[in-house]
Amino acid sequence: FIFLVLGGRICSKAQAGCHQFIAKLMPKRKAGGNGEAAAKKNRHEGPGLVTSLDSISYSIQGGLRHVEPYDFDFTTHVKQRWIGRTLLEVFSKEFIAYSPDYYQASIEAGRVTVNGKSVTPGHILKDGERIVHRAVRCRENPVLDRGSIRVVAETKELLVVSKPSSLPIHPCGSYRYNSLIALLRAQGTVEPQAELHTTHRLDRLTSGLVIFAKTKEAARRIGAWFQGSEIRKTYLARVRGNFRELLDRATEASSATARANEKGEGSDALSPLPAGVSLVRPGRIRLDGFIQCVDHKVGKYIFAAERPVTGEEAKDAATEFELEREPDEEAGNEGESVVRCFPFSGRTHQIRVHLLHLGFPIANDSCYGGDLRDDPSLPLIPHVHQAHSGTDGCEILDQAANMTMHPSGIFLHALTYKLPDDEYTCETPSWAQCACGG
Numbered sequence: 205f206i207f208l209v210l211g212g213r214i215c216s217k218a219q220a221g222c223h224q225f226i227a228k229l230m231p232k233r234k235a236g237g238n239g240e241a242a243a244k245k246n247r248h249e250g251p252g253l254v255t256s257l258d259s260i261s262y263s264i265q266g267g268l269r270h271v272e273p274y275d276f277d278f279t280t281h282v283k284q285r286w287i288g289r290t291l292l293e294v295f296s297k298e299f300i301a302y303s304p305d306y307y308q309a310s311i312e313a314g315r316v317t318v319n320g321k322s323v324t325p326g327h328i329l330k331d332g333e334r335i336v337h338r339a340v341r342c343r344e345n346p347v348l349d350r351g352s353i354r355v356v357a358e359t360k361e362l363l364v365v366s367k368p369s370s371l372p373i374h375p376c377g378s379y380r381y382n383s384l385i386a387l388l389r390a391q392g393t394v395e396p397q398a399e400l401h402t403t404h405r406l407d408r409l410t411s412g413l414v415i416f417a418k419t420k421e422a423a424r425r426i427g428a429w430f431q432g433s434e435i436r437k438t439y440l441a442r443v444r445g446n447f448r449e450l451l452d453r454a455t456e457a458s459s460a461t462a463r464a465n466e467k468g469e470g471s472d473a474l475s476p477l478p479a480g481v482s483l484v485r486p487g488r489i490r491l492d493g494f495i496q497c498v499d500h501k502v503g504k505y506i507f508a509a510e511r512p513v514t515g516e517e518a519k520d521a522a523t524e525f526e527l528e529r530e531p532d533e534e535a536g537n538e539g540e541s542v543v544r545c546f547p548f549s550g551r552t553h554q555i556r557v558h559l560l561h562l563g564f565p566i567a568n569d570s571c572y573g574g575d576l577r578d579d580p581s582l583p584l585i586p587h588v589h590q591a592h593s594g595t596d597g598c599e600i601l602d603q604a605a606n607m608t609m610h611p612s613g614i615f616l617h618a619l620t621y622k623l624p625d626d627e628y629t630c631e632t633p634s635w636a637q638c639a640c641g642g
Contacts, residue, residue: 260381268346268585271381276342282333285500291318291335292325298501301378310337343588347371347382348612352391356630361422362415363393363400364621366630369411369582369613373402378588384414404430404550409569409611412439412618413630429623430550436622439545439555440528440636442615443564444574447527447541450477450562451487458483478562479509488526491558494518495551504571505553507561522548523558528636540567542636555616569614576611581635584609 261272286294291311296304307316307325314322315338318329329335347370357364365388367373373384380386385402388394401423403415417423429435457477480493493509496518512518524546531539541564545555556572559565565573568582578584587610617636620629 262381264349267349269349269382270346271344273341273343276339276380278337278339280335282329282331282335284331286329287331289329290325291316291323291327291329294329295337300501315340342380343378344380344382345378345588345610346585347379348583348585353384353388353393354630355393356413356628361418362426363388363418364413364415364628365393367406367411367414369409370585372408373406373414379408385416403427405552406618407553407616409614410616410618411613411633413621413628414618415621415628426623433548433550434624436620437547437618438620438622439547440615440617440619440632441543441545441555441559442540442567442635443543443559444540444567445564446531446539447525447543447564448530450564451489451527453477454481454483454489455486480507481562484524488524490522490524491562492522493520493561495521495554495557497552503552505551505557507557519551520549521551521554521558523555524548525562556614566615568611569616570611574614578609579635581633582611582613582615585612586610 260274263270263272286298292304292308295307295311295316299307302310310316311323311325311327317323317336318327318333320334320336348368350368353368354366355363356366365384367384371382371384371387372379375381375383375386385394385400388400389396394400399418399420401417401420403417403423403426406412406414415426417426426435454477478491480491482490482492484490493507494511495505495507496512497503497505497516508518511520526544526546527541528544529542531541543559543564545559547554551557553572556566556569560572567574568577568579570576576584587608615635617633618630619632620627
């Protein structure tokens with residue numbers, strides 16, 4: 205798969221199918237006397253690129269990496285759910301980087317084409333059509349600058365790194381040069397023309413291990429292991445509440461059910477567990493069910509204990525959980541626990557959705573039951589609102605709208621991947637080393 209975007213889409217599902225993307229060379233970071241850094245990039249086309257930029261520049265300011273505006277062609281092919289809908293409807297409902305008025309003006313001005321030709325906003329999309337949006341003065345969201353990306357391990361076939369939160373693995377939405385692959389090339393970890401294949405996904409807001417393959421053969425092998433659930437994954441999550449309470453309830457329910465079965469009696473008096481929960485052993489529970497996308501525009505998913513009969517096709521998902529660290533005693537039940545998560549499938553937002561269903565959402569995951577929090581380790585950072593063009597093509601920017609803040613990350617970290625032939629572990633984040641009250 206080659207991942208291509210129209211710009212600004214925030215559906216994480218769009219990241220799921222990308223198993224190969226070769227990013228272009230970016231300039232290496234240079235220190236500036238006042239804490240800022242800037243660099244220029246020469247024209248370069250690496251393998252697998254769809255378009256190239258004559259130059260690009262970025263700067264490091266206030267702990268954030270910024271990319272200067274640039275022109276870019278966002279490209280995609282018509283998806284099944286778009287067939288029979290108008291071009292303007294799809295742009296307005298599925299992509300949020302720009303306003304509907306901007307999209308209409310761009311289509312009418314010929315900056316959006318279908319199969320290389322100008323069309324009207326009412327053009328009915330057909331299967332296989334290729335859409336190109338020429339975005340002028342494209343803006344990227346800034347990301348946290350934590351220095352060079354840490355290399356956990358490197359072999360002839362694999363490159364294993366520890367991804368900071370706030371940046372996606374590969375170019376997507378409002379991120380192209382502020383992506384993990386681009387930064388690895390920028391810091392010289394990966395040569396400009398070297399192959400680099402993604403083998404799995406890790407959400408932008410999630411930190412931790414990412415495994416890249418250096419060859420197509422290795423990418424196929426590792427990808428097959430992930431798809432076949434042959435790689436054992438361990439994540440850390442910091443959740444709201446005392447997770448031990450759920451583990452104790454599950455143990456009590458399992459024991460009570462066993463006693464009731466022996467006596468031929470029911471156990472209805474017990475406090476019910478969330479649907480889909482079972483006890484693996486004392487101290488460890490399992491959640492089985494299905495995950496379904498209910499909003500492609502914002503990338504929203506829900507849990508169902510039984511397979512839904514309506515809406516988009518649901519996918520089976522299972523995760524097991526153990527308590528890593530209880531809340532501080534002074535915080536009581538309103539504190540936050542650190543939980544070990546063991547996903548047995550790799551569905552989009554799986555752990556986040558599962559923890560919400562259990563009643564213990566990730567504490568700072570505002571999309572799934574947590575708070576929008578400006579945490580010292582994961583601060584809120586500016587979300588760039590794309591400028592739009594007036595009738596004369598000049599850039600118009602709403603300065604007030606440009607001040608919107610959004611999360612740089614959530615308390616979710618990919619800690620360990622155990623492959624059939626090796627095992628990799630990265631550092632434990634600071635937020636997981638203590639469980640503090642809200």
